[in-house]
Amino acid sequence: MTIAPNKPYAEDLTIGMALPTVKFGPMDRFDYIPIALILRDTNPLHLDRVYAQERGLPDTVQQGPLNQAYLYEFFTNWLHQPWDLASTEIRFSANVFPEDILHCGGEIEGLEVGEEYDIVHCRLWQKNDEGISILTGKASGRLPKHPK
Amino acid sequence: MPISFATSKPIDRKALIGKVLRTANYRVSTEDVQDFMGVMPQPSGSTEKVPQIAPPTFAPLVAVLGLLRTFDWSADFEFDYRDGTAMFGEQSIEFHRPLYVNEEVEISAMINDVYEKSGRQKFDVVELAFKIKGDRDGQLVMTGKQSYILFK
Numbered sequence: 001m002t003i004a005p006n007k008p009y010a011e012d013l014t015i016g017m018a019l020p021t022v023k024f025g026p027m028d029r030f031d032y033i034p035i036a037l038i039l040r041d042t043n044p045l046h047l048d049r050v051y052a053q054e055r056g057l058p059d060t061v062q063q064g065p066l067n068q069a070y071l072y073e074f075f076t077n078w079l080h081q082p083w084d085l086a087s088t089e090i091r092f093s094a095n096v097f098p099e100d101i102l103h104c105g106g107e108i109e110g111l112e113v114g115e116e117y118d119i120v121h122c123r124l125w126q127k128n129d130e131g132i133s134i135l136t137g138k139a140s141g142r143l144p145k146h147p148k
Numbered sequence: 149m150p151i152s153f154a155t156s157k158p159i160d161r162k163a164l165i166g167k168v169l170r171t172a173n174y175r176v177s178t179e180d181v182q183d184f185m186g187v188m189p190q191p192s193g194s195t196e197k198v199p200q201i202a203p204p205t206f207a208p209l210v211a212v213l214g215l216l217r218t219f220d221w222s223a224d225f226e227f228d229y230r231d232g233t234a235m236f237g238e239q240s241i242e243f244h245r246p247l248y249v250n251e252e253v254e255i256s257a258m259i260n261d262v263y264e265k266s267g268r269q270k271f272d273v274v275e276l277a278f279k280i281k282g283d284r285d286g287q288l289v290m291t292g293k294q295s296y297i298l299f300k
Contacts, residue, residue, distance in 0.1 A: 024189065034183040039213045045233070055233075064236045065212045066187070069205040073188060076204050085204045089240040137238075 004108060007080050010118035010143040017108045019122060022074045025101035027062055035063045062096035071126045071135050074104035079141045086119060090137035094128075101129045109138070117142045159226050159300065161262045161272050169224065169257045169276070172217030174210060176202055181249050184209065202247040207290060211241060214255030215278055215294055224259075225274055227298045237273055237295030244288040252283045260293060272298045 004017040032046045044051040045061050052060045068090055076082040096102065103126065110121035120143050126135040178198050184206050185198075202210075221227045227234060247253070260277040264270060275295040282289045 031187045034187055035209075038180045038183055038209055039216070041213070041216065065209045068208045068239070069184075069188060072205040072208065082204050083201065083243070083246040085243055087240070087242045088208075089238070090208075091238045092236040 001107075004078075006078060008078075008120075008143060009146045010111070010113070010120075011146050013108055013111060013120060013143070015108055015111060019075075019078055019106040019108070019124075021103060021105040022077070023101055023103050024070045024073070026099045027096055027102065029060055029098040031066065032060060032062060035066050039063065039065065057095070057097075059097045062098070062100070064092050067092075067096050067102070067126065067134055070102050071104050071124055071137075072139075074126075075106070075122070075124060075139045075141065080144055084142040086140040086142055088137060088139045090124075090135055092135060093133045096128065096134055102134065103127050103129075106139075117144055119143070159272070161226065161274060161298075164225070164259045164262055164274070167224070167259045169218040169259070172214050172255045173252055174214050174217070174255065175252045176206075176210065176247055176249055178249055181206060198249060200249055202249050204243065204246075207241065207243065207247055208239065210247065210253060211239065211255075211278065211280065211290060211292065211294065212236075214253065214280060215257055215276060218255055218257040218276075218278075225296075225298060233299065235297040237275075237297050239292065239294045241290050241292035243290055245282075247289055248282065248284050253289060254281045254283070255279075256281075270300050272300065274298060 001018045003020055005012055036042050036046055046063055047060060049060050076085050106122045106124040108120060109123050112119040119140055121140045124137050124139050127133055181202050182198050188205055255278060257276045257278040261275040263273050265273055273295050275293055277293050280290040
């Protein structure tokens with residue numbers, strides 16, 4: 001499978017190209033504290049290891065929006081400008097725990113030609129080191145045309 | 149693993165479809181964006197401590213925290229959050245413009261759909277449709293849908 005270049009122009013891409021995969025981590029339990037404060041959600045499942053283990057989990061659970069933020073980071077870094085992001089559709093499949101490594105990747109599913117810019121539609125995924133799917137979904141972004 | 153919520157009363161959440169939830173407000177504070185940027189990896193060479201425009205990676209958090217203020221688990225969804233664990237299902241967002249640091253956003257939401265699914269146990273999926281407007285120009289910042297899995 002051909003790998004799409006980083007910060008691509010519309011003309012550089014074809015359907016079926018893979019996005020260059022990116023690895024994040026290991027995840028850090030101390031990152032869950034600022035995220036809990038931002039979300040105003042102090043659910044002990046995210047903060048208290050003993051509480052989580054008493055409920056059958058191996059450790060505290062990383063907040064879903066933080067998993068999502070890493071997938072957004074992957075996709076928006078690939079675009080020319082972060083706010084070239086147009087839309088996302090994300091499905092939450094499994095939990096992330098401290099020390100997990102997150103692998104993000106994707107594939108180009110569609111290209112729409114526009115006057116000022118084109119739109120790229122991609123299928124995205126996020127997996128842990130064991131290959132377990134954490135997030136799956138789609139994202140679309142604006143692509144500039146090659147400067148003449 | 150989610151903890152099941154035992155109840156003797158069968159819950160029919162279908163009647164909730166169409167319910168308009170309360171409007172919530174959230175200021176995209178410098179502190180929250182700064183705390184978030186402390187967690188996320190920063191591009192090499194980046195020196196901007198607090199940007200004028202929030203990173204798009206922050207946007208799903210705004211949708212999540214904003215929506216959590218538009219409903220009450222018990223009063224709106226008949227769900228006991230102390231004993232039962234709710235999970236995120238799916239989220240779709242259309243981005244209309246960037247999110248500015250220090251702008252106040254207004255989050256409005258309604259219950260778009262409720263349906264039952266079965267896995268290892270039965271659960272309801274409650275889907276909210278939402279709109280987020282910014283006070284910088286009164287225009288839409290994001291629109292989308294967010295679903296929650298509520299174990300019975």
